[in-house]
Amino acid sequence: MAQTEMINEKKWKIYFRDRKRTCTLWPTDRYVARNCKISDGTKRHLKIELEPKYNISTKGQFTITSGEEIYFPKIFQDRIAGAFEDKKSFLTVKVLD
Secondary structure, eight states: OOOEEEEETTEEEEEGGGOOSOOSEEEOOHHHHHHTTOOTTOEEEEEEEEOGGGOOEEEEEEEEETTTEEEOOHHHHHHHHHHHTOTTOEEEEEEOO
């Protein structure tokens, strides 16, 4: 599982360096998940941004799976695929609802 770093009570950072070759499911930060009541089977309004050099940012409803992971749809996986290869990169997730 990828390492997370809490930024504040509604936002966290996920590093790519710990990821395997898949970019389908992404972990939530445990503290933020508890604080924002992120739970299995819900859809949450999130803002997901890659580091500025990639200029990739999206807002939308994302499905939360068991284990409090965020499911990234295939279209978004394809958008971040190039950045995913850089193990020094990261993305941030902010809960908007």
